[in-house]
Amino acid sequence: MRDESLRTIAASFVAVGPSGVAIRxxxxxxxxxxxxxxxxxxxxLGSLASKDLKRRCADGLEHSAERWAERKRxxxxxxxxxxxxxxxxxxxxxxxxxxRAQLAHIQSLQVGVRTIAHRLSLPIGEKGNRRASGGYRSAREWFAKSRRLQVLEDRLSAEQADHAAGRVRVVRGGKRLARNRHHLKAAQLTQAQWRQRWEASRWFVQADGESGKRFGNETIRVTPEGEVSLKLPVPLAHLANAPHGxxxxxxxxxxxxxxxxxxxxVTTNRxxxxxxxxxxxxxxxYLTASWxxxxxKTVPLSHARTGGLISVDTNADHLAxxxxxxxxxxxxxPRRFVYDLSGTANHSDAQVRHALIRLxxxxxxxxxxIAIEDLDFSTDKTREKHGRQKRFRQVISGMPVSKLRARLVSMAAALGITIIAVDPAYTSRWGAQHWQKPLSHTTxxxxxxxAASIAIGRRALGHRIRRRTAPPPHDQSVRVGHRTAQAGHGTPGREETRPRIPGPRTRSVSPDAARTRETSASTTVRDAPVDQDWVQDSPLLTDQERSREWSTRTTSCSMIWPSSRSGVT
Known part of the structure; x- marks a missing residue:
């Protein structure tokens, strides 16, 4: 029977390839x-971009095509x-x-408010489960969280008011770099070095392409031989060293x-x-070109499953x-592709690309x-949901989910490899439950x-995660049957153990009877009793097997000696 507490598993799908290319x-x-x-x-141009962004933020939701044209003029x-x-x-x-970032922040605040309000409504010390958190451990923690709830509610109301009014807060150059100005020692920067980085991050030298124009771009032009030239703005036209400014x-x-x-x-002017x-x-x-x-065109899911696949479990430091x-x-x-994300952003990006290219x-x-989980930790990164599990929150926050997914799809499209996205629900739990122990041995x-990677692959292939009961070995009277790992969902008895079929070396006990010392099978032929009438009615044997079994056992019974247990010598 299906557990009602489990959430619905989303269907697997083929990931769509990238829509653009960027090289540097x-x-x-x-x-x-x-x-x-x-x-x-x-x-x-950076100063002009800052002024234009200020005007656009001031317009908010009242932006229109007329105001856009006015700003452009x-x-x-x-x-x-x-x-x-x-x-x-x-x-x-x-x-x-x-x-979009503002909306994501509002959703994160809403999740935090709901979680704290739920835990505050529970008695202190009440335990939770996998789907819902329990009460707080002490009255002190309860009081501290009640104060934090008020703070989050104030932040939420302010963000919702800004979102309704169309107000956004943008920092050209990056908020992190702007904050480093007040923490130069921690950032290991001098004031001059910070000023240089701050100004460089706010410069603007980029131009959109134009089809039909010479080499595909009239503002920044790059020839097939690598010669780079750019159109100078009007105030800087006196610096030109080539025709037409x-x-x-x-x-x-x-x-x-x-x-x-x-x-x-470039040669076709695209x-x-x-x-x-x-x-x-x-x-x-650096020069970056993009188009x-x-x-x-993605292949159907049925074609992507042909011949099997490679399933991947994403972790904080490796791909299983x-x-x-x-x-x-x-x-x-199994194979493991390790990467180290403890360094800088460029180092982490290189580590991810190296692991993906080997995969x-x-x-x-x-x-x-390749089958991979469609991970999204947007609701699991809140400290309210995993308050005391600081290590776990650091792990899921450090996983390069979006970057890895984007790079994998882009690199796979270049190699012609199909990516299947799978719902990650319960893959780790069910994989360990059904596959970890059976696949472990002495070496x-x-x-x-x-084990989780197997669960991901089976879900991508359309199979259930749990294992099937293996058929009996070849040395039994009933040969290998249909109940294997490929048994269909509607196959009767696919999850049950097969009954023992008595032969000439086993006792005459019905398969449905409970095994006791009186019904356990003997190890000698002489102890097999003669009254084995149920063999004729066994539904697991054909007519030919019944006649062969009956003749064999009749011959064996005629050769039985008196048992030593009866006391006859």
Whole structure:
């Protein structure tokens, strides 16, 4: 019978591929004049972008196409029409991102308020369960949480008022970097170093692509040979060293990743967007090219399951993977792809990419799809739900769920590998319950994560997670039957143990009878009794097997000697 306390399991689906491509390269061999021009252009356009973002935030929900056109005309006078279009588009994207983040923050506050209110309503010391938290442990903790509830309710009411009015709070350059100004020692920065990073993060040198224009972009132009030139804003037109108010950089930009795709778009004058930015920590200039790609046609789920797949369990420091056949049986040994996320953001990103590329190469060698959990810890990261479990909250907060998912889908699409997303509900619990112990032996200890990967793969294949009862071995009178790991859901008796079928070396006891010392099977032929009438009515034997069994046992009974237990000598 189905447990009503369990939530409904969502259906598995094939993940949609990426809609765009972004590649980056370093701008090397720049002269002092080149760097000075890039700094001036970035600072000038960055100030315009800050002013435009302020106007957009002031408009709030009253924004309209007329106000957008008005802002763009004001920016065109101080830059150009194309620069103004890039600035206004980036402004709208940033405002929309802040709006989504505001809504996510409101939802997080609502979850925290509901959790605290529920726990405060319970008696002190009452235990909870997996689906709902219990009461607080002491009166002191109850009092502290009652005060925190008031704080969260005040924050929630303020955020809801801002959301209703269309007010968002955006910091160009990043809130974290802005706060580091007051904690320079903890950030290991001097005031001059912080100022340099702050100004560089607020520069704006990016331009949208245009199809049909020369090399796909009229504002920042990159030739197939790597020559980079940009259209200077009106106030900086006197710095041009090329015709039509352009400035050509001495350094060349050569793309190594997806260089053939980029060159094909540039030579056919298809749109390519470019962004030039400065890394103050490394003192390097970079150029990023991006473009949209047509949606990748996904294969049906039934085709993705053909031949089995590779199931992956995501963890804080590794990916636990196991190959399953199309029936859900694990093949070979489990594999583990380790990554270290304790370093910087660039180091963590490189670790994730390295682990994913090894996983994808393994799947590519066998021509299989990959099944992974559709994880989302948005409701589990709150301190109110796992208050005292600080270590657990750190683990789920440190897991690169969104970054890993986005990179896996993008890298798999480039290799032609299908990704199947699976509902993660109960995979760890049921995997350990049904698969961890049976797959462990003296030379290998199956971990809980390996067992969870099997549960994920079986759910992606459309099978139930629990194991089936194995058929009897070949040396029994009934040969291997239908009840295996591939038994269908409607197969009668697939979860039951098979009854013992008495033969010439077993006692005549009905399969339904309870096993006692009187009904246990003997180990000698002489102790087998003659009254075995139930064999004729056994539904598990065919007519031919019944006649063969009866003739064998009749012959055996004629050769029985008197038993020593009867006292006859």
């Amino acid at each position: 390269t370093r701008l090397g061999h720049l002269s002092a004049d080149d760097e000075e021009v890039l700094r001036l252009v970035g600072a000038h 004001a920016l065109t006078k101080e830059s150009s029409s194309r620069w103004a279009g890039s600035i206004t588009k980036a402004t709208h994207d940033q405002w929309a991102l802040a709006r 352009r400035y050509a950089l001495t350094g060349a930009a050569l793309f190594h990743h997806r260089s053939d795709e980029w060159a094909d778009r 749109a390519v967007a470019y962004r030039i930015h400065y890394d103050a920590g490394r003192c390097r200039w 949209t790609i047509p949606p990748i 993977a196991w190959r399953l056949d199309e029936h859900g049986n694990p093949c070979g040994r 994808l190469h393994w799947a590519q060698r066998h021509g299989l799809s 290998r200890k199956t971990s809980r994560h390996d």
